[in-house]
Each structure stands twice: as C-alpha cells, then as structure tokens.
Amino acid sequence: MKERDVQQEQLYFYLPQKEQGVFGEGVQYLPQDSLHKFYIPSLKGKKIWHSTYQGTMYYPRRRNMKVVLTIHDINFMYDHHKPAAKKEKYLKQLQQKIERADHVVAISRYVLDDVRQYINLDNKPATVIYNGCNITGSLANIQPPAQAPQQPFLYTIGTITHKKNFHVLPALLAKNDYMLVISGIVQSEAYKQEIIAEAKKWGVEDRVIFTGSISENDKYWYYQHCTAFVFPSLAEGFGLPVVEAMHFGRPVILSTLTSLPEVGGEVAYYFENFDAASMQEVLANSLAHYDSTPGKGDSIRQRAALFNWEDTARAYLDIYRSLY
Numbered sequence: 001m002k003e004r005d006v007q008q009e010q011l012y013f014y015l016p017q018k019e020q021g022v023f024g025e026g027v028q029y030l031p032q033d034s035l036h037k038f039y040i041p042s043l044k045g046k047k048i049w050h051s052t053y054q055g056t057m058y059y060p061r062r063r064n065m066k067v068v069l070t071i072h073d074i075n076f077m078y079d080h081h082k083p084a085a086k087k088e089k090y091l092k093q094l095q096q097k098i099e100r101a102d103h104v105v106a107i108s109r110y111v112l113d114d115v116r117q118y119i120n121l122d123n124k125p126a127t128v129i130y131n132g133c134n135i136t137g138s139l140a141n142i143q144p145p146a147q148a149p150q151q152p153f154l155y156t157i158g159t160i161t162h163k164k165n166f167h168v169l170p171a172l173l174a175k176n177d178y179m180l181v182i183s184g185i186v187q188s189e190a191y192k193q194e195i196i197a198e199a200k201k202w203g204v205e206d207r208v209i210f211t212g213s214i215s216e217n218d219k220y221w222y223y224q225h226c227t228a229f230v231f232p233s234l235a236e237g238f239g240l241p242v243v244e245a246m247h248f249g250r251p252v253i254l255s256t257l258t259s260l261p262e263v264g265g266e267v268a269y270y271f272e273n274f275d276a277a278s279m280q281e282v283l284a285n286s287l288a289h290y291d292s293t294p295g296k297g298d299s300i301r302q303r304a305a306l307f308n309w310e311d312t313a314r315a316y317l318d319i320y321r322s323l324y
Contacts, residue, residue, distance in 0.1 A: 073237030132309030246304035249297030
C-alpha cells in the first residue's frame with residue numbers, strides 16, 4: 001500500500017452503540033440509531049458507504065456519497081412458501097438499492113448470475129468477491145464437546161430449516177454403524193420433526209444427535225473428527241460451512257445445487273440427487289476414494305485456503321479506491 005493511501009484512508013464501522021469497539025481500537029466507529037433507517041445523518045468527509053448486506057434498511061440516498069452494495073443471495077425467489085407479491089416487493093427494493101449503488105458485489109458467481117436473471121444491472125459495475133474463513137492458525141488445543149460420539153460419525157451444520165435439506169441424511173446411516181451429528185439453531189420445529197421421522201423410518205433414530213447452537217471449539221472438533229462432512233443444502237449463496245470443513249482436510253460431500261460446486265470445486269464429492277440408494281452409494285464411493293487417494297486431505301485444505309479474508313479485503317479495497 002502506498003504511504004499516501006495509508007494517510008488518506010480511514011475506515012469507520014457503522015454499528016449500534018453496544019457494538020462499538022468490537023473490531024478493536026485501530027479503527028473508528030459511527031453510532032447507529034434506528035431513526036437512521038429514515039434519514040442517514042451527515043457523513044461529511046466520508047467518501048464511500050459499503051452496505052455489506054442487501055437487506056439492510058440503513059442506506060444513503062444522497063448522491064454525493066459513493067455506495068458499494070454486497071449481495072449474499074436472492075433465495076427468497078425460490079421459497080415456495082413466500083407469496084408472489086412479497087417476492088415482487090423484495091425484488092423492487094433490491095432493484096432500487098442497485099440503482100443507487102455505484103458498484104455491486106456478489107459473494108459467488110452463482111449469486112451474480114442469479115441477480116442478473118431477476119434484476120436489471122443496467123451495465124452497473126459488478127464483481128464477485130468470495131467470503132473468507134475465520135479458521136486460521138493452530139487447531140491443536142481443541143477439546144471434545146459434551147456430545148462427542150464414541151463411534152464414527154457424519155457431520156453437518158446449519159439452521160434447521162427446509163432449505164438445508166437435512167431430512168435426506170438419516171438414510172446415510174442405513175447398513176452401517178455411523179452416527180449423524182447435526183448442529184445449528186432450530187428455525188422450524190416442524191422441520192426438525194420431519195428429520196426425526198426420517199430417522200425413525202430408517203430405524204436409526206438413536207444414532208442422530210442434534211446439538212443445537214455450539215461453540216467454535218465444539219464445531220472445530222466435529223469438523224476435525226468426522227468421517228465426512230455432508231451438506232445437501234438446496235440454497236446457498238456461498239456455503240461457509242463447506243470452506244470451514246475443508247480446512248480440516250476431511251471429505252466433504254455436497255449437493256450440486258446453487259453455489260456449492262463453485263466452492264467445493266474438484267476436491268469435493270457430490271450427491272447428484274437425493275434418492276436414498278444413490279446417496280448411500282455416493283457416500284460409500286466417496287469414502288473409498290478419499291481413503292485410497294494419497295494427499296487427498298492436503299488438496300482439500302489447499303482448496304479451503306483460497307477463501308481467505310486477506311484476499312477478500314484487498315478486493316474490496318480495490319473497489320473503494322476505484323470510486324474516489
């Protein structure tokens with residue numbers, strides 16, 4: 001970075017008062033107030049506003065401020081439970097934000113293509129910048145969680161809701177002794193019961209563990225010790241758990257939908273469909289290939305290293321500098 005850039009560039013985080021200081025002492029903070037949803041206060045001396053989430057209600061309208069808008073997904077378009085009128089409302093709101101933005105960022109190529117399908121970018125500059133991953137440094141001191149399986153297990157993590165598609169996973173426990181550990185908050189109790197019903201159907205209810213929300217330590221332990229990370233999600237703008245799991249070099253088996261092949265690349269394995277017999281075959285073949293391929297774990301870790309916050313920050317900084 002050039003010396004003049006260091007002197008000219010000051011980063012401010014716009015956060016509620018109780019969050020002030022969360023990013024350390026080397027940056028500045030601007031207090032957020034709920035009234036700012038209707039009128040952003042004076043930003044004199046500030047040149048760029050970065051909205052890091054497309055659903056934000058805090059968005060400058062005045063044209064003397066350059067705006068960068070990051071879009072994580074437009075999964076609401078694929079929610080069969082959402083009325084068409086509400087989808088149109090959300091699209092209109094996003095269209096207005098994009099029209100106001102000076103540069104649009106999508107967190108995957110899939111998301112950018114999806115936006116172009118439903119939104120008029122009108123030659124607006126648009127860039128794909130992948131998310132990074134917080135897993136760095138030594139992981140040697142990870143302690144076993146309270147619910148540590150005593151036999152080989154498959155692992156997945158995510159909000160317990162229909163789009164995660166977790167109910168197809170109990171079938172993977174048929175004709176083996178694996179356990180299934182599912183971590184994440186329960187957004188839909190009805191859907192959790194659907195998962196349990198599938199486990200009962202396959203006679204494996206006693207081998208399915210729901211951990212609920214977990215600590216970073218426990219999550220890392222599950223990633224590190226699982227036989228495989230399984231992620232049959234139907235809708236992901238990026239899929240951070242996939243990158244996290246790959247950091248541990250374990251086999252990851254994903255759905256072929258939305259952004260997941262873009263993130264997993266050639267080092268991941270894939271469920272081509274969710275037929276039980278097909279998924280069981282994919283699991284067996286994937287584990288056999290992993291075990292018989294020298295250096296497979298290393299190639300998976302190398303793939304994970306491509307998604308890091310240093311590269312993400314540099315890419316955003318390049319955009320900021322292009323706007324002033």
